[in-house]
Amino acid sequence: MKKIYSFLMVSAIALTANAQLVINENFSGYSNPLGTQGGWVQNGSGNDVQVNNFNPLTRVGYTSGGNYMSVASLNGTDPHKPFSVNVNTAGGQSIFMSFVVRVSAAPERNAGPQFSISLANSTNSTFPAQLYIAEDNGSSTDIEFGVAVGSSAPNYTSLNLVYGTTYLVVIRYDAVAGGGNDDIYLWVNPSLTAEPTTGTANASQTNSGEVGYADLLNAMKVSQSSDNASPDADYDGFRVSAAATSAIAWSNLTPAGAPLPVQLTSFNANEEGLNTKLVWNTVEESGITSYVVEKSADGRIFTAIGSVKAANLKTYSYTDIQPASEFSYYRLKMVEMDGSYKYSYVISVKSKLTMNISLSPNPVKNILTVQHPKAGVAGHVQIISANGQTLKDIRLSANAVISTIDMSGFTSGLYHIVYRSGSDVFSKTVLKQ
Structure with a gap:
């Protein structure tokens, strides 16, 4: 059975010529599984989408969270999340979508994979702009991203990308008035200092076979199917913006995230007798008030166990005096002056204290x-x-x-x-x- 993870845009308000950021999802503060957190709605039964934080997806200069969504090729709950507004494309619209993705498995291109992500009209189940992920034919290591308009076969990159690496993907879809003339472009790891030009796209498709989606885009779907039709992939940092021109849409997408108020250069944990000592090193600390130390026994549910006041130091430490279980997981919650915060990556310690007794x-x-x-x-x-x-x-x-x-x-x-x-x-x- 086809499985579709849907992000619905159900507001009755249409986008005007001014750009609006209609999706901004970093899964911040979510626990596992996804369920109905953050306004998500489930549409099926079976395996729920997982929310993980063991190995966050990061790209320099792009804002993502400590948590991320893991989508597998299994029957699932088919969740969707509302957009803030609908996108009316009757007069023409440019839509930018960006996210980070890490692929662990994918079907071969000649297996005819299904799309992985699509802009959509959920009311008539049409998918005018689609992203594909596939393994190069005959390769067990190389993957490519592809794009397609409507019913057209996808055009793929030729970059020999690899499994297990986090990539920043930017997609531009131009919904042009009239029929058979919509365009789609894809860039992998582009510079975010300015709007990427269509001539530098790593994959594209122009003037291709559109589908009748009633001039309405109201969903972003993440689609799954069987092992020979869908990838296993992690996603984070979804952003979508639409406007009458690509320049306005790009400006409001703001994919180049604001500089972090602190850079974490290392974060380690070591046992010292019955205790566990955490040490982290920072540079360019500005606007941080504290580092909250959080601990978990399973790497999923974290609880604050202490806090260290920020003092513009290069090295900080915290000692956990509670004897560890076999595995203990730690992360830092870096709290800014305005109360906002970001999470570090998660580290783990295998305790010697639980052995041989x-x-x-x-x-x-x-x-x-x-x-x-x-x-x-x-x-x-x-x-x-x-x-x-x-x-x-x-x-x-x-x-x-x-x-x-x-x-x-x-x-x-x-x-x-x-x-x-x-x-x-x-x-x-x-x-x-």
Whole structure:
């Protein structure tokens, strides 16, 4: 069954000659899956579109978010999102669309892939301006982007693009009054300092087979089908603008995002004993008030655990005193003076503290049995409260591999049991009933 992710433009107001930015989607603040966040509407059942943040899509000079949309070739919920206004093309319109995309799989061109993204009229299900993503025939590494007007076969780039790389795509669609004369142009990674010229387009199609879309564009669709017809791709930073001329539409698209008030040159995390120390380096810090440290156990749902005040330093650090689960994920929320914010990329730490130790029973009422590696002459087990306070330190017998702890005198709650012997430090959490 064909699956279509739709971004509907349902306002009854038509665009005038003045340009308007009718879509601006960075998925900021969204959790996974997409669902109905940010005004999205679901139109089907099955696999929902995923919202991820493990590896954000970034291009220098283009504004995207910490989150992004992952679209797979699976039956799905077919979501759509309203545009701010409809686009009436009866008198002619130029429409610019830009976004960043990273492709992980795509059908071959000779397999006849379906379009991946299209401007559309949702009321009569017509798709006058289409983007295609396909693998070069006979290649397992090279991909190309293609464009088509209406029912025409797509024309593709010849750039030998590769999987796993983030590309900035800019598309211009000229809806020209009359029939059979609409044009479409595509650029990959163009300069954003000025409107790109049609002569520099990496793919184009002019005066091609239009479809009857009633002079109305009210949707941007992201389409999926089977593995031999659709790509697996990540998208972010959708922007669409329309106007009577391409110059006005480009001006309001403003694809060259405002300079970030800070540049994050590195962000790392390392374990130091029971703690995790985060260190980040910055340049050109201006207008930032604080760095909020957020943590997640699954890389999807983040919670603030602390904040560091911005002080125009090159290096900042924060220590997470809570023992980690097997994997911990961290990101920075960089807060500006006006309250707006941007997220860093996500980093992860695999804890050594969860290895080679087991607790039973858990929860425990009285006696806790700890299985651990063979203890050295200075081996010991500590009981640490949830706020990091060491409550008990028990010296172990040399060569011991099983130890018991009387917890009958402890109040109910969570405690961290830490085994230390030489360079080995392992920890797990127990619930005292």
